[in-house]
Amino acid sequence: MRISLLVTELSMGGAARVVRDHAEAFAHFAEVREVVFNRADGVDYAGGQVTSLDVTGGGSPRRRVAGFFERATRYRAFKREWRCDISVSHLEGAQYVDLLSRGRAKRVAVVHGSILGNEDISGALGTIRRHLLLPLALRSADAVVAVSRDIARELRTMGVRHPRVINNFFDLERIRALAAEPLAEVEAGIFGSVPVIVTSGRMAEQKNQAPLLAILADLRQRQPCRLLILGDGPRRGAFLDQVAASGLSLSSPWTGLDPAADVHCLGFVENPFKLIAASDLFAFPSAWEGFPLALCEAMACGTAVVSSDCPTGPRxxxxxxNAEPTQPIRAAEWSDHGILMPIPAKDRQPTLDAWVDTLGQLLADAGRRETLAARGLQRVHDFSRDAIVPQWEELFRDLLRK
Known part of the structure; x- marks a missing residue:
């Protein structure tokens, strides 16, 4: 069995990490190739056999359209020459290229994030993408995989028949081993004197880290605490400016390190798990998701989690x-494995107040944090590699039998 994993790029991002994990896992029962649009755009998660179509993006609308057709032509040639049996496309651009490339290989489209909740799909072009182009690409696939149950529900409303839910999986033993590594001296200085709330994710609009500053400022009026932010991205500069404007003290590699600072923004770190494990709480304020890696990884580190009830994945x-609400929640919803919260927004003070109250309660109650952390760790075993990868192998073998 020969499986091609097509993705726009293998640089920073959850989907790229999933492709890398899939390549490693699928190699136990198939030959696997990772295919990217243009290797020069970055391959941060390389490790397997990566093939580049060597077609750059950007430019005028006409140039971008021409680029899609050129990628499709080259991908069709790759599949034919490699005698690919199954082509698995990740992310919207890859799904258009897979649709245009056709060929004998069975086509599997993987949807990683909420489509209806994605605020980046907006305007006239967003309407065309959401209601015409994406449904066309997905309906033409031999199988569509949603990484969460609520994405599958969205897909059904778009006319995609029988999407299969296969959650993201996690190497729990590796995460626990990395979480147990000792902190470096500069890292250890962040912990011990006051409770630490940590969040992890790409610094982008979707991850919604900015409201955490207002939450922290209010929470610090009740009790000492600090915020640790792990991750980098296009919003880093704007976020650092927001910290400076907030009156909170900042520690970062770009502005200078200060272990006593209120906000620690460390950017990308090789091992975030030991920092998450050392923290008292993990806060996840995203505006929209798919099946969030960072949330499950925090649970695997044994840290209690508080998450926005965003579309899709955290619930x-x-x-x-739990019974599913018909309207966005307005208060904390305590569950067996963590706490769901309204999506925090600086212009909706009640959402911030709810976060302040809930984080304050948890910081004051170590026993409650320990209970949530233990239950979260138990829950994340449902998404282990051993639990999830056989579902993929079954799907592939079913397709090849048809």
């Missing part, structure tokens, strides 16, 4: 048996 992970 399925933290409260799989």
């Amino acid at each position: 399925e992970i933290l409260a799989p048996t």
